[in-house]
Amino acid sequence: MCAIRRMWPARGLLFACALLVVLCGIAGAQEDALSLTFAVFGDSQPGDAPFSPVLQRLAADMAGQKPAFVLGTGDYIDGARDEQTVRRQWLGFFEGIAPLQTFGRVPVALAPGNHDILGSRTYESIFVGYFGGPYYSFNRGAYHIILLDSE
Numbered sequence: 519m520c521a522i523r524r525m526w527p528a529r530g531l532l533f534a535c536a537l538l539v540v541l542c543g544i545a546g547a548q549e550d551a552l553s554l555t556f557a558v559f560g561d562s563q564p565g566d567a568p569f570s571p572v573l574q575r576l577a578a579d580m581a582g583q584k585p586a587f588v589l590g591t592g593d594y595i596d597g598a599r600d601e602q603t604v605r606r607q608w609l610g611f612f613e614g615i616a617p618l619q620t621f622g623r624v625p626v627a628l629a630p631g632n633h634d635i636l637g638s639r640t641y642e643s644i645f646v647g648y649f650g651g652p653y654y655s656f657n658r659g660a661y662h663i664i665l666l667d668s669e
Contacts, residue, residue: 552660557583560591562614563633564607569614578617581624586658588624589665592631597641604641608648627656629665 557580562573580588595607618624630652635642642652652667 554659554661555583555585556658557585557588558591559588560631561593562590562611563593563596564610564614565596568606568610571614573611573614574617577615578620581618581620584621585624587663588618588626589663590626590628592629593633594628594631595634597633597636601640601644604644608644627654627663627665629653630667635667 559573559576559580562570562576564570564573594611595604598604598607615626618626628649630642630645630649635645635652645652653665655662655664657663
């Protein structure tokens with residue numbers, strides 16, 4: 519009988535530890551559902567270069583943090599008065615941001631800035647063609663993210 523009595527406290531402790539692990543797992547899962555890591559950048563205009571070297575370093579740094587997604591706040595290109603130059607600037611932007619995909623596919627959501635669309639339907643249509651719209655929203659976990667064009 520003494521051996522059995524010694525086993526019960528051990529079983530009770532084992533059950534309590536198992537229950538604690540389950541409860542911590544549930545609490546951790548709830549905390550994970552509410553935690554969100556993302557990156558934000560903007561104003562990455564390249565000046566006279568095809569793309570901004572700062573943007574390229576920033577994209578690599580953001581990729582290293584492994585964010586759930588990246589938000590852009592606008593002014594990714596300088597803008598221009600002719601469509602061909604604007605399209606070339608966007609190609610430079612895509613080259614500059616390419617390091618963001620180094621460690622896997624990172625979703626990027628971009629809101630336009632005034633330099634990106636220059637108040638022109640043509641330039642806005644280029645932006646929409648690349649990114650789907652000047653404003654939109656998406657869900658990530660328990661969060662609803664909204665991007666707006668404030669121009």
